[in-house]
Amino acid sequence: MRIDIITVLPELLESPFEASILKRAIEKGLVEVHLHNLRDYSSNNYKQVDDYQFGGGAGMVLMIEPIDKCISELKSVRDYDEVLYMTPDGEKFTQGIANELSLKGNIIILCGHYKGVDQRVRDHFVTRELTIGDYVLSGGELAAAVVSDAIIRLLPGVLGDETSALTDSFQDNLLAPPIYTRPAEYKGWTVPEILTSGNLPKIEAWREQQAIERTEKRRPDLLDD
Numbered sequence: 001m002r003i004d005i006i007t008v009l010p011e012l013l014e015s016p017f018e019a020s021i022l023k024r025a026i027e028k029g030l031v032e033v034h035l036h037n038l039r040d041y042s043s044n045n046y047k048q049v050d051d052y053q054f055g056g057g058a059g060m061v062l063m064i065e066p067i068d069k070c071i072s073e074l075k076s077v078r079d080y081d082e083v084l085y086m087t088p089d090g091e092k093f094t095q096g097i098a099n100e101l102s103l104k105g106n107i108i109i110l111c112g113h114y115k116g117v118d119q120r121v122r123d124h125f126v127t128r129e130l131t132i133g134d135y136v137l138s139g140g141e142l143a144a145a146v147v148s149d150a151i152i153r154l155l156p157g158v159l160g161d162e163t164s165a166l167t168d169s170f171q172d173n174l175l176a177p178p179i180y181t182r183p184a185e186y187k188g189w190t191v192p193e194i195l196t197s198g199n200l201p202k203i204e205a206w207r208e209q210q211a212i213e214r215t216e217k218r219r220p221d222l223l224d225d
């Protein structure tokens with residue numbers, strides 16, 4: 001898989017891909033992540049990429065031309081399955097969408113900034129618009145990092161234990177059950193006995209039951225769909 005991220009602040013997106021699981025995935029060649037500075041596609045001497053909005057109003061708008069140039073250049077080299085735009089008024093990003101996107105080959109992620117992008121970018125280049133939650137970030141970069149992380153960890157070979165993504169919260173619409181590690185007793189606080197019993201079928205049944213109870217209590221909305 002290949003992810004191309006278009007941004008006015010590439011610095012903000014460097015560190016998430018330089019540590020831990022994402023770094024290892026890149027080193028193993030399981031994914032390529034390329035950051036593109038929108039300013040490099042500006043056609044004027046000031047490297048301008050934003051301008052005032054027609055009709056007046058506070059806040060700058062990312063211009064269509066540099067975005068078109070960047071996307072067109074990328075598309076001239078390879079085909080893309082999706083052009084995602086990170087925006088607070090997009091579709092809510094979920095584990096289901098992460099699963100779907102993890103099956104794609106090449107994707108572009110466009111980060112909004114200031115007031116956002118010229119609507120014509122959304123109309124003519126973007127295939128899917130995503131928000132990571134009902135709050136406004138200062139730009140789409142952190143959201144792009146969140147979406148990339150959620151996708152990349154699902155790629156085959158990225159997680160050490162191949163089954164571990166399947167037991168995450170939200171895969172099957174349930175939250176994950178409680179987990180414990182050694183010591184079995186700490187300050188008198190013990191681990192549920194079943195987990196040290198060695199009885200795998202019973203442990204599985206207990207985890208399933210705990211997952212259901214936790215979901216009913218914390219996120220009953222997940223059980224509706």
Ligand code: ADE
Nearest residue numbers: 086087088131132137143
């Ligand atoms: N850009 C600003 N806020 C955002 C959000 N909540 N999700 C995605 N992109 C954003």
